[in-house]
Amino acid sequence: MQKVTKYQNKKVLVMGFGISGINAAHLLVKLGADVTANDAKDNPKVQSDLESDGIKVITGSNPLSLADAGFDLVVKNPGIPYDQPLVAKFVKQGTPIITEAELGSEIFDGHLVSVTGSNGKTTTTTLIQKMLDHSPERTAKYAGNIGVSFSKVAEGLSKDDYLVTELSSFQLLGTPTLHPHIAVITNIFSNHLDYHKTRENYINAKLNITRNQTKDDYLVINWDRDEWQHIARRSNATIVPFSRQNKSHDGAYEEDGTIYWRGDAIMQAKDIRLIGPQNVENALAAIAAAKLSGVDDADIVDVLTHFGGVRHRLQFVLEDEGRLFYNDSKSTDIEATQVALRGFDQPVILLAGGLDRGYTFERLEDDFKKHVKAIIVFGQCKDKMKAAATEAAVPVIEESENCITAVPQAWKLSKPGDVILLSPANASWDQFPNFEIRGDKFVKAVEKLTGKKEQA
Template identity: 55%
Template sequence: MVKDSIYANKKMMVLGLAKSGYAVAKLLKKINCQVTVVDSNPLEGNDEAKALIDDGYDVITGNNDPKLIDDSYDYLVKNPGIPYSNDLIKHAEELDIPVITEPEIAYSCSDATMVGVTGTNGKTTVTTLIQLMLDHSPQFNNSYYAGNIGIPISDVIQKATDKDVVVTELSSFQLEGTIKLHPHVAVLNNIYSAHLDFHKTRENYINAKMHITKNQTPDDYFIVNWNTDEWRKLAKRSDAQIIPFSDQQELGFGAYAFEGNIYYNRHLIMNEEDIRVPGEHNVQNALAAINVAKIFGVSDGDIIEVLSKFAGVKHRIQYVDEFSDRKFYNDSKATNIEATIVALQAFKQPITLIAGGLDRGNTFDDLVPSLKGKVKNIVVYGQTAAKMIDAAKKAEIGNIVEVENLSQAVPEAFKQSSAGDIVLLSPAAASWDQFDTFEQRGDQFIDDVEKLKGNQHD
């Protein structure tokens, strides 16, 4: 249900459509804002723009001239992926018009209990696990997930009531454009170096992530990975109650893993081996979710049921199929080196790796130790192919093959692999050199695996 918002009755420009831009434009109209939508894509093939025009919105397509905005506007709501170097955004800032993102609007319009999840890796898995666990909470009628997971928060909050909970995955791109966003529970799953092409420095990236807790009070909760000094120090920035989790040490309170078992407040919950999805990182993801579930009274039995049945989220070390004694996994969401390292560590079997994508200017030297001894074949493609080959050589991988695109990479990886191997798509790079999204890339991989399987049985 939509409540009164501080953004009601304002003059707004929405820059960039896709799912979130379309959703927030509709929400702004519901709170009586004067809305102008600007999208650089042409009208042809722009379904969201056409739908808004049909509904009577002021929509400008194929253009983002800075002169489109003037000092009569109260706010500019930008698509999270549009950089602040965009000329229209720079002009808005020159006019002292605040530049915000869709979650800022959505949070201000909702009476539901809000849980926010951020981190470099594992956000989608943690968000999903929390939502599944909170389905069992006696405190809520309904539990929803939204945000960077692929569902606009602006859509979900319109059906969520004050008796519901909304678990939101929040990227650094979304969080940087927030002012008053205030989740009751915030989760910091981890922070590595990522998206520095957008944020420019690691400090900027961390500061964007920490927006998730900047408005929290002692009545709120901040769930923090306790595995590094850096993350423990970041917790000190928050005014919320800190609840740690760790798979590397025993803790006096909070969730932790020790000697193969999982505990909460020193109380045994389950064995690590009963978590269905593979990998040490998924133990950490489970611990983060347990901390949130326990705040809201979820029982041990319901937590065990979720963790023992949850098979993983799509595009994140997602099991796809098995044939010819090879297992295929889709990890398209691994858009950075750290995510690929996590995927490689999840398997004990030999790996035939498919990697490559958008060149953000970085090398892949940090990937070398994880490639060494784990990956026996690598198939590379995309803008980063040459850099990935360099890393593969440093890792002494004996079999390196370059192809032009993902559809060529799948049959080639099968050809290079042996019985008992894992064939893993984990690109270590963004998808935007050849795909619009990592989801599109992952779906392409799944389709190519299905075609390959069909060819094996012809």
């Protein structure tokens, strides 16, 4: 852990009692700060934990008066938008606002690899960590938006260790000094515009991952769209492309079904255990980061031939009477569901729907025509999803209360050889607190229906 003195005797407000906020508050105390923690909801257990460390706690609201309390710094939960009244007041008066990821990057003095993108972040982060950690000569951990506190993990690592961090656009907005040696951008679509307001704002947030990099660092980036190539040129780092469409041989790429690293064959793409073209892209990104870190081909191949996927991200659940069940609850946008559908040659019974964010689903129509034999819709946007399915002439369109009740309906519509896929194309918040709970409920429903346990 790097010695950091800049927070000594500083008055710091931590906003939000998520995992990152709680760990940030405790870390700041260790770094000598005078810490106040605030959350709009009451949480007696967390409050007791924080107060035991000498932290002042304010719950039940976000009082605007806090902006007049003389704080030197705000550490904000990434999910709290900048137009939230208290945050907006801090912004207006020029109080610095960071996220917990910034604290983690400041105290970590080892080898930092950071991953961002619209889709594929978690799978790519996990693959890199597994490749780096495969050899006993290295210790590698993952943290960040993957559900593990960046700062908490960073505290326990040495300068010889590797840390692979998944970073969302929300986190990256508050990381002014973040400096990964290897940064990875999997892709950039148009996500979270309700938060960022414009696509350019979203892109700029993503590019914070490379803002402090120099030519001695590396930016690994998807080379398969002209826009992403232009985005790469905004970085000062050494660019290392990866391409599934064989658009560059300067990094990792696929050509005629073979995976290469700078001209040297690594393995056959068909031998990657993860299904779908999107996971070939994720593997290519991970290979680039791993090779830049000195990982042997044998370790890379072993990981890619055995790793079965991250929970809720096109996760194979189980097979029963010839039906294959997949949990892709993490697909909270149209592009992710398109990618999921394109990964299957078998007929798909799709379970989709969720929070209505105001958009419609015409972009899914071609994929519905090619892959979907039946669709079961639910949630706030079910009528819009049904309209797209109708336009695509999906043979069977049904409604259900949610993804749990949709499971037995899907079974009745299925035949051996079919895929039953939860890939909602929408956020979960109309019916579930998060996509993880939605996915877990789906898996439990599949287990109840089949009498089998999900495969590890």
